[in-house]
Amino acid sequence: MEVKVNEQTRKKSEEDKHISLVINGNQYSLEVGYGSYQVKPSDTLAYTLRETLGLTGTKVSCDDGACGSCTVLMSSKAVPSCMILTVECAGKDITTIEGLGDPKTGTLDPLQQSFVDHTAFQCGFCTPGMIMSAKALLNENPHPTEEEIKEALSGNFCRCISHYQVLEAVLAASEKDGGDND
Amino acid sequence: MRTFTHINAHTVNEACELLGQYRGKARLNAGGTDLLAMLKGDIWPEYPEAVINVKTIPGLDSITENDNVLKIGALALLSDVAKSPTIKEKCGVLAKAALSVGSPLIRNVATIGGNLCQAPRCWYYRYPRRLGGPLPCLRKGTGPCLAVKGDNRYHAILEGKGCFAVCTSDIAVALAALDAKITIAGPKGERSISVVDFFQPLGNTLKIDEMIKDFQIPATMLSMEQRFLKFTLRKPIDFAIVSVAASIGLNNGVCTDARIILGAVAPMPFRAKAAEEKIVGQPISDNVAAEAAEKALANAKPLSMNAYKVEIAKTLVRRAIKGSTAGLGE
């Protein structure tokens, strides 16, 4: 019995040895395995982003799906990357906080700039997650109401009570985006 | 998280076959919002050898309506269930329950099937290995319940026998109020079971090589008034302290039919039959609703720290009944 399972397993894992996915517009083909450069079957997307790819903008706090600091966009939806297995991300299009600005010019995304302009953070640990959840909202609904912003950010916790400024920052960014401002 | 063999299943049959081959040592992964927590904490007495991804099975996330049945695939995302125009229009109780789960982030990955199969949230049960767990208890097959003499503020007030962990699935409460049937696939084919019968005091009726394929809601339920109420400490993230889902048939303000289900008060979704009997045939009024709420909780046996749940449950039952008549309730 044991042997049969192992054989089957070996065949199966052969098939899924590489995980191809797009992160911030770049195509990656990650090898599945146990080396430091490889992706273990049990690695979460948050772990792979931070530890394997060095994209440490994504933060991990609760590692339990409850705080939102690990939020990234997957197929343009905000998701908790700590509760997703990297081996299950084949074919996905992922955006992290590093993917928002322009890496060449250093120009920030208008939403990021709005967070700066409104000092919408204190320690900043929750901020990448806040921005990614807000980004998902604005992509889908460029002119949200205050209530809609609160709902969209309700899974993103802030230990330093930046919420009031976050709300202002997102509102301001949404107004600018539509050209309603000046 | 300790590692495991990871397998993508491409058909329901394949998933069931793999489960059978691993003889209980494999777990299905749908959205992973509960499974990964259980694996990270290394909470089960036996760590699974394999994790079988079911998201690679095509077609299991569809929401369709035919033959007087509304069918929802087990892999439908809670965010899609909450947004679906069909579900919002025909079974608002389910849309509301889905919208009440966790946070937008959780709902964007969590599935409706996974929601029904989530492990209990009892904090003794969930005590992680890195802190000295898992703690043995009745639910884990060894030793007495730790909650009876411990901190049981969120535990059962009804129908607790050996284990007092409540069923925290909001979706189960809504589906039970809609008299939904679950299609379960296994090596010998499919079987159908009602949501209420699916749950057992220490878990559910799934055999080690079975999985949930879809949920079917009979059209007859869809014309009833529906209501979902959930009391939590914080609005997002928190599990229900008590929830109530109700389907109530009305004819000129007189109740013709009722299903009232309470969540988070018992180890399984609790059908308040006594309350249903009280209101059927009656015009809905404040008095009738209050009497029904008393009946619903008549057999409550709170533990040392959770008598407060009885009052919350009564209030929610009362509001669910009253709110089902336009102009009454909140």
Ligand SMILES: Cc1cc2nc3c(=O)[nH]c(=O)nc-3n(C[C@@H](O)[C@@H](O)[C@H](O)COP(=O)(O)OP(=O)(O)OC[C@H]3O[C@@H](n4cnc5c(N)ncnc54)[C@H](O)[C@@H]3O)c2cc1C
């Ligand atoms: C922060 C947070 C807040 C939450 N709040 C709530 C809440 O308010 N209300 C609530 O009800 N829940 C809540 N949950 C619990 C929750 O994880 C689920 O709601 C979710 O729907 C589970 O679905 P999933 O697809 O992620 O399940 P998974 O984690 O993939 O699976 C859960 C279990 O079900 C099994 N399983 C999955 N799919 C199937 C299937 N088709 N057939 C048989 N077995 C299957 C798995 O093997 C596993 O054991 C919360 C969770 C978190 C992390």
Ligand code: SF4
């Ligand atoms: S309530 Fe159930 S899960 Fe919790 S300690 Fe008691 S037996 Fe274990």
Ligand code: FES
């Ligand atoms: S770290 Fe992922 S939700 Fe908290």
Ligand code: FES
């Ligand atoms: S700014 Fe510190 S956690 Fe939000």
